[in-house]
Amino acid sequence: MGKDGTGKTVSDFPLIYFGIAKIWHIFGYNVFIYRLVILLFFFSGLFALFKYFENSLKDSILAIICSLFLFTSPTLVYYANNFLMDIPAFSLALIGLYFFLKFCQSSSNKHLYIFALCYALGGLLKISSLLSYMAILGIFFLELINIKFIKDRKIFQHPLKQAIPLISVLIIQFVWYTYASNYNEKYNEGIFLIGILPIWDMSLSQIKETLNAIVSHIKWDYFRRETQLVFVLMFIMIMVFFKRIDKKMLALVILNSLGFLFFIILFFQALEGHEYYTINLFILVPVVLLSFLLLLKDRYRIIYNSIFFKIILIAFLVHNVDFARRRMESRYKQDGWSNKYYFSNYQSLTEVTPYLRSIGLEEDDKVLSLSDRSINISLYLMNQKGWTNYGIHSDSLKIEKKINLGAEYLFIFDKGTYKDSGINSFIHNKIGEYKNIDIYAL
Structure with a gap:
């Protein structure tokens, strides 16, 4: 966004x-x-x-x-x-x-x-x-x-x-x-x-x-x-x-x-x-x-x-x-260097949309996808509006700005993202989990 x-x-x-x-x-x-x-x-x-x-x-x-x-x-x-x-x-x-x-x-x-x-x-x-x-x-x-x-x-x-x-x-x-x-x-x-x-x-x-x-x-x-x-x-x-x-x-x-x-x-x-x-x-x-x-x-x-x-x-x-x-x-090749990360982390995003609707997330709800450093790959795959970690770099002040702009949910699909200390204050209210995807309310 x-x-x-x-x-x-x-x-x-x-x-x-x-x-x-x-x-x-x-x-x-x-x-x-x-x-x-x-x-x-x-x-x-x-x-x-x-x-x-x-x-x-x-x-x-x-x-x-x-x-x-x-x-x-x-x-x-x-x-x-x-x-x-x-x-x-x-x-x-x-x-x-x-x-x-x-x-x-x-x-x-x-x-x-x-x-x-x-x-x-x-x-x-x-x-x-x-x-x-x-x-x-x-x-x-x-x-x-x-x-x-x-x-x-x-x-x-x-x-x-x-x-x-x-x-x-x-x-x-x-x-x-x-x-x-x-x-x-x-x-x-x-x-x-x-x-x-x-x-x-x-x-x-x-x-x-x-x-x-x-x-x-x-x-x-x-x-x-x-x-x-x-x-x-x-x-x-x-x-x-x-x-x-x-x-x-x-x-x-x-x-x-x-x-x-x-x-x-x-x-x-x-x-x-x-x-x-x-x-x-x-x-x-x-x-x-x-x-x-x-x-x-x-x-x-x-x-x-x-x-x-x-x-x-x-x-x-x-x-x-x-x-x-x-x-x-x-x-x-699925296990090749160019696709291995996709199939281990992004693949589940292509099928998560029905689950999101079942827990109350609507198509127009804005989300933060902090495991994604691209501009919008994960947002496109799960058909959600919002922001990725592009330009945010897990910075707590920048995350707050996105919340002020309407971000309601936070997504983490790569467990390595939890090592970023800037996200700690935003991952207390977990509302869903689908395969490797953790979902938090902001």
């Missing part, structure tokens, strides 16, 4: 949340529907990526192989059927990238406006999805100083007119995030990030810890290490043979790479324990991959047209699919 007890806070534009709520209103509450919607977004993005590769390479088999490589990243596979807005935003960026290609080929403003719409929506869902949009905007400004990316003409042949949809994307982002920032300042700041987490605010020891975590993510979460090495080698080849690369693709590689580096610097603090922050950085992968394949197609046709080249790519793809499969098995 936040610091003021209203529960009002905002970050991502709630378009998908609202849409899913309406679907639930029709079909009933079911998280499968939510997962399906996010997954459909991702598959739509992959299909757009396939069309992008097919249109550029004129080879459907290579297009399928290359677009499927994204679906071998454990990070993307895991979040593709989960709840964060990063995946829909990333998917919209992939679709927007495809329509930019169509615009480059046709000069049709219809494609430009669809491109702008995709990025406007993607940015509202997650601002980092604008990475490739900013690269394309960079191409627009470079053309204004007569740098050409297509041999016979400019991509943006009517810059004054075509600047309207491009600039509109930025205006829409500015309006929404200004509103969101002011809204949170009025109600509950600190729940969602609207800002940056830069490297320069960290100590040397913190930077080292984050670097160690990134090394672990490189090993387990992004792609196979060998695959990441292949992408790096492709990038090096593109830079070495830059004169032979399609100028438009070269610009996208360079500008997206610069955006990649800026993002790492600006959000370095988040990279230790939040691999999902990197989801929208994966846009660099298909850009590098396509640029490299176009280099092979234009300059090294013997390799490009070789059946052995396709066989190697397919074998490499299968190898990566197997890696992603094993990582998902590990991540969803």
